[in-house]
Amino acid sequence: MSALPDTASPLYEKVKDYILTNIGTGKWTKDSKLPSENEFVAALGVSRMTVHRALRELTSAGFLIRLQGVGTFIAPPKPQSTLIEINNIAAEIVARGNRHRSEVLVLEKITPTKELSLSFEFAKRTAVYHSVVVNFENDLPVQLEERFVNPSLIPDYDKQDFSKTATYDYLMQKTPVTEVEHIISAVPADAETARHLAINVGDCCLLLHRRTWTGAVVATISKLTYVGSRYSLGSRYSPSRKT
Amino acid sequence: MSALPDTASPLYEKVKDYILTNIGTGKWTKDSKLPSENEFVAALGVSRMTVHRALRELTSAGFLIRLQGVGTFIAPPKPQSTLIEINNIAAEIVARGNRHRSEVLVLEKITPTKELSLSFEFAKRTAVYHSVVVNFENDLPVQLEERFVNPSLIPDYDKQDFSKTATYDYLMQKTPVTEVEHIISAVPADAETARHLAINVGDCCLLLHRRTWTGAVVATISKLTYVGSRYSLGSRYSPSRKT
DNA sequence: ACGCGGGAAAAGTATATACATGTATGTATA
DNA sequence: TATACATACATGTATATACTTTTCCCGCGT
Known part of the structure; x- marks a missing residue:
């Protein structure tokens, strides 16, 4: 039922894949805001802590930028490595x-x-x-x-x-x-x-x-x-x- | 009362500092096993999830190696990249x-x-x-x-x-x-x-x-x-x- | 028109709890 | 003796819940 892919085994990895894929397909753009944690909870049917972990790891990996009290955004392209x-x-x-x-x-x-x-x-x-x-x-x-x-x-x-x-x-x-x-x-x-x-x-x-x-x-x-x-x-x- | 330092503000950062400091001072050596999560809980008076987060972040930063069912160990010097x-x-x-x-x-x-x-x-x-x-x-x-x-x-x-x-x-x-x-x-x-x-x-x-x-x-x-x-x-x- | 205050919303942290999964070990049985 | 099973213990994941901190915005009063 949920929109989560069937790729990675742990749930938070699926959420990460889901988010990355939707960034890749342009569902969310550079300027727009990503859904809030609670919106992800409603959309995907997982707990907020799981969404939070996925978002946190994507942030520490450099894909997202999060501002407390504001929201989640796509990070500007980095020079990778x-x-x-x-x-x-x-x-x-x-x-x-x-x-x-x-x-x-x-x-x-x-x-x-x-x-x-x-x-x-x-x-x-x-x-x-x-x-x-x-x-x-x-x-x-x-x-x-x-x-x-x-x-x-x-x-x-x-x-x-x-x-x-x-x-x-x-x-x-x-x-x-x-x-x-x-x-x-x-x-x-x-x-x-x-x-x-x-x-x-x-x-x-x-x-x-x-x-x-x-x-x-x-x-x-x-x-x-x-x-x-x-x-x-x-x-x-x-x-x-x-x- | 607790052995946690007064450095970083979030609790899990204090736990990380505590662990890194004790690795640095040689309290735990390369060969020995670090305390288990539950032992940290008893020693520091924080929840297991907080200990787990500290250990997980130190692991992903390359300082520790964790084996499910076995324990936590100090990582050998980095395999570079x-x-x-x-x-x-x-x-x-x-x-x-x-x-x-x-x-x-x-x-x-x-x-x-x-x-x-x-x-x-x-x-x-x-x-x-x-x-x-x-x-x-x-x-x-x-x-x-x-x-x-x-x-x-x-x-x-x-x-x-x-x-x-x-x-x-x-x-x-x-x-x-x-x-x-x-x-x-x-x-x-x-x-x-x-x-x-x-x-x-x-x-x-x-x-x-x-x-x-x-x-x-x-x-x-x-x-x-x-x-x-x-x-x-x-x-x-x-x-x-x-x- | 302006400012201020309060509430809503968002992320951040912390805990308790439960269950899953992997490993080692000891014991009973063939 | 050797194999199989049970058990204890370790980390890993998922959830529900509560509270904190920060920001934004709307409406009210002057």
Whole structure:
């Protein structure tokens, strides 16, 4: 009867997933106020303490901001951590004082292959958005960005003009990332990649596979190919950070 | 009457302070078990839920480890996070069920080049340890590991037998890492690298540059070269992790 | 028009209670 | 002796309840 998902086992985790998913789907926006604890109690049929724990943990995780006597709000997007930042290539290029430009090669809605559907952890074969963008630094292509996006979380992905807004910025603004997976490898360029990046077949490329989750749902799957001789990924991390 | 400090205002924060203080003063040691929740209730005169919240938050902050049905223990020093783990190639290989073997090519004390001395942020040109090790997975070389180590932090680095103990394990045990810097790139193999890794010159390699700090001092500088076709780096990260 | 006071609403804390779940241990039985 | 069961104890979760603290807003009086 209740609107709670069937994902996590403890009840407060279900409430957390429920809230994160509804933030992801835009049910509550940045400006509006989330329901109060008592409204959640009425809507979900759980006790207030359980709702409170879910909200408290989401707050300490940085997703929400709560003001006593006022209400609960969605936290502004945070820089997350370490490896997540490396995806914002546009900001990096600009930060280096260079010019950034994008070229959108593909922006469509497709039926995923069986393998891709598996990566999305879909039960059924649901259509997903597919985009291919080349990012230039001073008119030199440095990155080929292929991305698959879950339309249940980001329904209007294909309405955007990604030659102006970076795909990264758009996604970060639309849905909170609760988990990230990265796989980094070095591969020789195939014919198509070489053409798009203006390099020779066989040249070294840095390949970054990336999956992001919002709650229990896979939000995006990306395949980022960097020209080895023109780009490297950097990160700096201090473990001495608190929750 | 109660042993609780007069520091923080909410009661559960006082309980947290109380527990942390007693860990700090050595009242409970690494091996012994902390009092049970009910024992805390009897000792401090607060409800079990309040004790539970204090213990839960200390656990999620990484100070404690709790086992249902067993008890509460002091957590071992932090396993750090994300990218740090990817350096322990020996553990990864073993975890995949494969055989790991190391070959030490160089283990010496050298005077660093001007550039290297700069990377160490040395004021004067101080001698550093230098090691080169090849790591094998089932007798196939997968990684070439060149490392420079600050002798003021790890004075007996050159006395070790790194064909037995992984350099990573040894360093992690000797000095705490407070900060890590990574730079990842894809490069073609040069002649010497190709020879050590049994690949062709020009083959794609994943190059990981790594610097670690202990406090304000650079502890290690590493250059890790992975065979692109035999290895990739993976990581998974949850901003809202529970542990 | 202005200010002030009071009440409603929201989050924060604390407790008592109950039950669930996992672990270790001792005892009875095959 | 070894296995199975019962039991005690530990943490984990869920609820109901009460009270506190803070903020917002509406209506009243001047």
